[in-house]
Amino acid sequence: MTPAHPACESIDIPAGEGRAVLLDAGQRVTIIDVEGQQVGDVFAFSRDDVREYHSASHTRAHVNRLFPAVGEQFVTSRRRPILTLVEDASPRRHDMLIAACDPARYAALAAPADHASCARNMHDALATVGLSTEIVPQPINIFMDIPVGQDGALTWETSTSRPGDSITFQAEIDCAFVVSACPQDVVGINAGAPTPLRLLTQNGTPS
Amino acid sequence: MTPAHPACESIDIPAGEGRAVLLDAGQRVTIIDVEGQQVGDVFAFSRDDVREYHSASHTRAHVNRLFPAVGEQFVTSRRRPILTLVEDASPRRHDMLIAACDPARYAALAAPADHASCARNMHDALATVGLSTEIVPQPINIFMDIPVGQDGALTWETSTSRPGDSITFQAEIDCAFVVSACPQDVVGINAGAPTPLRLLTQNGTPS
Numbered sequence: 472m473t474p475a476h477p478a479c480e481s482i483d484i485p486a487g488e489g490r491a492v493l494l495d496a497g498q499r500v501t502i503i504d505v506e507g508q509q510v511g512d513v514f515a516f517s518r519d520d521v522r523e524y525h526s527a528s529h530t531r532a533h534v535n536r537l538f539p540a541v542g543e544q545f546v547t548s549r550r551r552p553i554l555t556l557v558e559d560a561s562p563r564r565h566d567m568l569i570a571a572c573d574p575a576r577y578a579a580l581a582a583p584a585d586h587a588s589c590a591r592n593m594h595d596a597l598a599t600v601g602l603s604t605e606i607v608p609q610p611i612n613i614f615m616d617i618p619v620g621q622d623g624a625l626t627w628e629t630s631t632s633r634p635g636d637s638i639t640f641q642a643e644i645d646c647a648f649v650v651s652a653c654p655q656d657v658v659g660i661n662a663g664a665p666t667p668l669r670l671l672t673q674n675g676t677p678s
Numbered sequence: 679m680t681p682a683h684p685a686c687e688s689i690d691i692p693a694g695e696g697r698a699v700l701l702d703a704g705q706r707v708t709i710i711d712v713e714g715q716q717v718g719d720v721f722a723f724s725r726d727d728v729r730e731y732h733s734a735s736h737t738r739a740h741v742n743r744l745f746p747a748v749g750e751q752f753v754t755s756r757r758r759p760i761l762t763l764v765e766d767a768s769p770r771r772h773d774m775l776i777a778a779c780d781p782a783r784y785a786a787l788a789a790p791a792d793h794a795s796c797a798r799n800m801h802d803a804l805a806t807v808g809l810s811t812e813i814v815p816q817p818i819n820i821f822m823d824i825p826v827g828q829d830g831a832l833t834w835e836t837s838t839s840r841p842g843d844s845i846t847f848q849a850e851i852d853c854a855f856v857v858s859a860c861p862q863d864v865v866g867i868n869a870g871a872p873t874p875l876r877l878l879t880q881n882g883t884p885s
Contacts, residue, residue: 527735528777528816537775537830548813550782568744570735575757606755606813609735619826623744 480672484511486665487654489592491600492672493518494642499557499673502650504614506666507634510653512571512589512610515545515553518645521602523547525554527567527609537619538567544643545611552643561636566612568625572655573607580657592651600647613638615653615660629662687879691718693872694861696799698807699879700725701849706764706880709857711821713873714841717860719778719796719817722752722760725852728809730754732761734774734816744826745774751850752818759850768843773819775832779862780814787864799858807854820845822860822867836869 484490517523526548533546541559544552573590590607614632652668691697724730733755740753748766751759780797797814821839824832859875
């Protein structure tokens with residue numbers, strides 16, 4: 472019997488591109504920052520209904536924190552757990568405040584009109600697993616360092632993650648999991664040079 | 679000649695209910711906390727295309743701040759300015775981190791199944807101006823006090839706004855502007871007792 476989704480899979484995400492995988496509830500996925508200092512924009516959609524997706528504003532209300540701690544859950548726009556943060560082998564600087572980069576962002580930065588973006592990568596990656604949506608939910612920006620000052624000021628720092636750093640999520644419902652290796656090369660979050668990410672899927676704890 | 683939208687209008691928003699007004703670009707709207715300590719959930723949609731709406735995550739990236747300062751702009755999901763914060767006669771404690779309350783939130787709080795919510799109020803209010811959408815964008819939570827701790831922890835404080843406090847926005851594009859007088863009476867943000875808001879529209883500075 473061939474499982475619908477391979478138990479273990481390694482997917483290289485080239486610099487500036489996106490990839491999607493279908494996860495079953497209980498399955499885990501690790502994203503590795505291969506060369507370091509690379510932001511990844513993560514999105515998660517219910518496979519049963521793409522109109523239910525990870526929502527940053529609902530997750531903040533769920534965990535009472537700007538970003539979940541290890542062991543805590545990310546919830547959907549319908550307040551159902553969709554992902555759990557199960558392991559974080561990185562400096563633990565992640566962002567859940569900032570929108571995905573998109574053509575309008577690059578236009579404002581005077582970048583070329585066809586500049587890659589996490590928003591386009593998300594749409595393209597979802598299409599590879601047969602899904603589509605009009606919206607771009609606010610992503611989970613792994614390895615992205617946006618400190619919040621006492622006065623609420625946000626600063627855009629260069630990612631502090633090191634080569635081989637990783638973060639692992641567990642799917643809580645059957646979902647489409649999307650990662651974009653952020654193509655931002657105008658603002659310095661990726662140290663000016665976008666690099667690849669790697670995605671590893673594995674089975675969860677046997678139940 | 680009768681203008682399509684009255685130049686000046688006063689709308690009482692009963693406790694726990696929502697209202698919508700259509701604003702022309704340049705028009706201003708003031709929301710008054712009539713009795714004090716009352717949160718209002720504010721939403722803004724482009725009148726030309728309801729799929730373009732105020733987006734908190736895009737606004738944070740635009741102003742590099744958790745909440746715009748007076749004189750700064752709120753932008754849409756397409757990064758176009760939609761509102762400017764023109765005046766703030768309140769303790770200036772507003773939130774732009776937390777999702778609107780909805781039936782799933784009240785179910786988790788063991789409130790009655792038919793409990794009013796800002797999400798339902800938004801849909802109902804939009805319908806009164808002939809618009810509808812499937813989604814509930816993250817609101818601008820005026821008079822809502824959610825301090826962010828140094829470790830990113832969020833706490834749900836009681837609103838500090840006083841009777842008669844107000845906040846004024848200017849529309850930057852023709853938009854549908856929605857306010858819900860938050861019906862939350864389980865968590866203490868409205869001091870346990872939701873009260874009314876008042877909405878005043880006025881013409882902008884003559885151009």
